[in-house]
Amino acid sequence: MPESTMQKIVSLAKRRGFIFQSSEIYGGLKACYDYGPLGVELKRNIKDAWWRDMVHRRDDVVGLDCSIIMHPDVWRASGHLAGFSDPLVDCRNCKERFRADKAPRAVPGSALVCREGGKRDGRKLAGTVGPAGYVCPVCGSGDLSPERQFNLMFRTSLGPVDPVQEILDALDSLVELEPSKRKERLAGIVDRTAVYLRPETAQGMFVNFLNVLNSARVKPPFGVAQCGKSYRNEITTSNLTFRTCEFEQMEMEFFVEPGTDEHWFDYWSRARFAWYQSLGMRAEKLRLRRHEKEELAHYAKACVDVEYFFPFENPEGEGEWGELEGIANRTDYDLRRHSERSRKDLSYFEAETRKRYVPYVIEPAAGADRAALAFLCDAYAEEMVEGEIRTVLRFHPRLAPIKVGVLPLVRKDGLPEKAGEIMRELMAAGINAFYDESGAVGRRYRRLDEAGTPWCVTTDAETNANGSVTVRERDSMRQTRVPMTGLAEHFRRLLGGG
Amino acid sequence: MPESTMQKIVSLAKRRGFIFQSSEIYGGLKACYDYGPLGVELKRNIKDAWWRDMVHRRDDVVGLDCSIIMHPDVWRASGHLAGFSDPLVDCRNCKERFRADKAPRAVPGSALVCREGGKRDGRKLAGTVGPAGYVCPVCGSGDLSPERQFNLMFRTSLGPVDPVQEILDALDSLVELEPSKRKERLAGIVDRTAVYLRPETAQGMFVNFLNVLNSARVKPPFGVAQCGKSYRNEITTSNLTFRTCEFEQMEMEFFVEPGTDEHWFDYWSRARFAWYQSLGMRAEKLRLRRHEKEELAHYAKACVDVEYFFPFENPEGEGEWGELEGIANRTDYDLRRHSERSRKDLSYFEAETRKRYVPYVIEPAAGADRAALAFLCDAYAEEMVEGEIRTVLRFHPRLAPIKVGVLPLVRKDGLPEKAGEIMRELMAAGINAFYDESGAVGRRYRRLDEAGTPWCVTTDAETNANGSVTVRERDSMRQTRVPMTGLAEHFRRLLGGG
Secondary structure: OOOOHHHHHHHHHHHOOOEEEOOHHHOOOOOOEEEOHHHHHHHHHHHHHHHHHHHHOOOOEEEEEOOOEEOHHHHHHHOHHHHOEEEEEEEOOOOOEEEHHHOOEOOOOOEOOOOOOOOEOOEOOOOEOOOOOEOOOOOOOOOEOOOEEEEOOEEEEOOOOOHHHHHHHHHHHHHHOOHHHHHHHHHHHHHOOEEEEOOOOHHHHHHOHHHHHHHHOOOOOEEEEEEEEEEOOOOOOEOOOOEOOEEEEEEEEEEEOOOOHHHHHHHHHHHHHHHHHHOOOOHHHEEEEEOOHHHOOOOOOEEEEEEEEEEEEEOOEEEEEEEEEEEEEEEOHHHHHHHHHHOOOOOEEEOOOOEEEOOEEEEEEEEHHHHHHHHHHHHEEEEEEOOEEEEEEOOOOOOOOOOEEEEEOOOOOOHHHHHHHHHHHHHHOOOOEEEOOOOOHHHHHHHHHHOOOOEEEEEOHHHHHHOEEEEEEOOOOOEEEEEOOOHHHHHHHHOOOO | OOOOHHHHHHHHHHHOOOEEEOOHHHOOOOOOEEEOHHHHHHHHHHHHHHHHHHHHOOOOEEEOEOOOEEOHHHHHHHOHHHHOEEEEEEEOOOOOEEEHHHOOEOOOOOEOOOOOOOOEOOEOOOOEOOOOOEOOOOOOOOOEOOOEEEEOOOEEEOOOOOHHHHHHHOHHHHHHOOHHHHHHHHHHHHHOOEEEEOOOOHHHHHHOHHHHHHHHOOOOOEEEEEEEEEEOOOOOOEOOOOEOOEEEEEEEEEEEOOOOHHHHHHHHHHHHHHHHHHOOOOHHHEEEEEOOHHHOOOOOOEEEEEEEEEEEEEOOEEEEEEEEEEEEEEEOHHHHHHHHHHOOOOOEEEOOOOEEEOOEEEEEEEEHHHHHHHHHHHHEEEEEEOOEEEEEEOOOOOOOOOOEEEEEOOOOOOHHHHHHHHHHHHHHOOOOEEEOOOOOHHHHHHHHHHOOOOEEEEEOHHHHHHOEEEEEEOOOOOEEEEEOOOHHHHHHHHOOOO
16 A cells, blocks of 8 residues: 555654654653654744744734743633543443543444444443443443543642652541542542643733733733643544644734724734745645634634644545634633632723723634644655656745755865855854765755755855855755855845844 | 842842743742743743754754653653652651751751740740751751652653542552552552653653664764753742743753763863853853762763852842753763663664764753843843933843834824834844833833843934934943934844844
8 A cells, every 4th residue: 555645744754853753762652742853943943933923023912931830720710620621431341431522423222233343352242322322432332431521631749749648648538438528538639739731821821911911011902922832631642743732832812902802803813824824835725714603612702723734644535624723712701710710800991091991812822733744744745856756845944944955066175175164154144054965966955855955055166166056946956056155145035034 | 128139130020021920810839930021032032042052053963852741761761750859858846848958957866955936836846856867947846757758750640541530449449458558559550640741851862862863864973952841849949930840941962972071071061151151141150160079960970060140149148159051971871771771772883983882971951041040130230320220131132032122202293103114124024123102212211221122223303304213222321323224134233143
């Protein structure tokens, strides 16, 4: 069977150092990934482009960087502690633990049919479909435990207390309790020092609303942007870095006067859709999808997703729309909740009009890992060149991990020394360059194509003769001669200055 | 009592949006901090300068970005699971929990003297100092629990399992065990799904050694650099962001041939010491301190710290040397440990000489938060200007959060419009600029001094007449006239291009 596009991308990602499985020498860790030397540059470039376009190039957005561990009251107020959970069920037949809301549906009360692969451990399926109306996704059994709510936040413990030791110390008194009281008491011991890894960066902007207002001389409409890791203990992870338990968000909360929220919702939907194209993503692979009413989070008035058509494999073939970013009208829900719980007034007083209001919030929330994966997939191309398949990553130059490859045509005649001079000039200018002198120059070009390097500079006999070099462009493979002096300025101009 | 320098810095940090206490509206969270609009820019600039100088400006270092949650075997191999702990003791008199190794020393067997403040809850101290030879740091009592090892790693749980539920399900069988077996069994339940937040980024480079070697075409001597959060459940936290449980590291592991390690250790010690000065830190506030033999970690052959003289308050007055960065010769310890545990060959084969060896590692490990705090303290200055105290942050332009303030002299005569044009030009060039039109221009200069902004551009009557603007320099307060066109290029040159 031929390799699918996604398999090729996964294998390129590992081979060339974009994405490795985390802790691979220990067998890996479920849905955790590391960015290799090329991947870290790609992701940095995406995050930098986001920060530049969302913060530095605007006078109405400021930045913020909050700690990942926050006070548990933040999650009580936001509703994440009570409500951010999946319903989990255990199969008593095959011991699988699965999400009830993702399980295969069946008519309650109907007799179970033993399907192919429908047994495990030699046990036979029997009985009828339970009242919940679904069966085990692995073995098809209807013999299931009750649903248990499983909170998606990662819990840990802050302070000089080891919960294991605390539970041990309380063990005898725990058992003396009635079984119905035990969980409460046990949870109480754990909760005393429990803190959570944030499931979204957004709450950091809400709880710092007053701090930003008082320190940054901003007034609505204004935004607060943050880039950082968030954590969700997802049961179902898939497709390389598309859905992982540890991921990086690029979120911005834009505070506006109620009544202007629909205008700003449209504004940001359009702006964020355009952003991906401004970095070279193909328009035909992008769409804006508006959420249906029943799909909306309870606090949201409206939401659209920017979706990319990923080359994921699925039963219907290759290709699947996946969310890159959601733009939500969160109304004044979050500020009001934190206002109530903290008893701090999180409203804004407009001096000119003497109006006081709790701002509405428009939130463009993007995933940095998903963006990196989408840009990687979008850049991937194969083409026939001189009877051979050329694999090339057509990154926008601003996103390309390596900007310039520097190659002496041969390893003699002073060409490596000239190439070394060029390397030093580019590196001093902060342009990420890569020196390569081993192998035929054609093979070196191919390797740099595969890394998505937009330009190669080659020193050759003419360099010695007249001080010119060959600059080869990745996509067209066109070669032009350029003076060796001023190469850093040349590439800086091509990269768009700054 | 007059405010100390540190109190002034803490208050400026909050007032101007450098550093806020985390979750402040909920009373804050012990030793967790958020970076406000100015702070996030300062810290980003420091991290960017580090990346540029350590990765992009070198051809022997590549980057990496690993997940914070790693496979628990990583910490078994590195020794962090067994050995990364503090000895904790409970005081039976006042209930304080404290670190045995930081407690006040006393002669074992000597009678306890009741000192001032040496009681709590009205109970009297009595008895003798125990065999361990220390007393409670709060109440002075010698009536102490045995020492318990407390691991500094944050533990959490990965996967669709709630440890509280698992313990509850196992409660009856736990109690039936002999007390001596209970802890083992309880720990077993927790360990089945336990993962840890990394206490250092370094192990990510070690476990990816082969991945980098195979994908990035590097050979020793070469380095792998990473910037990211780490976590240590520190008992003693202090001095704003100096010691916190969540912190950001900038670490580089430099792999070298054994025998050349001492050369590279000296090289990196000097290079890293010079780095802080290259960004404007005052030489007289910096020192290199070599660790004594008994201070070295068991795996380290040598270590020096780059220390900064912080204005921390202490019993002797103001000022205290604190570590900014440690440069360690970690030998081949880590690669060997991971080799043994993973059974993967983590050695390097040098093709030319046909030599095989496990590289030694020189590690410059810096703290991004400490660097930000040190640059903030170092930049802080007060001086008398025209009979008033001027507070100014003398940041190196590359580190300054805002590069240029843009001010119309008055709010009429088309001056705000001209200033707006300049803002747009600077923002388009990615230069972080701040527009301010409210209040007297002298007050606006002072506000921007306090934010550490190196330059202000003011539009005035002459701007309309001949297209020139005033550029005012922060430190000298000197004003010069400059043409309005080409300001972005002007400042980009001053910022050192790139």
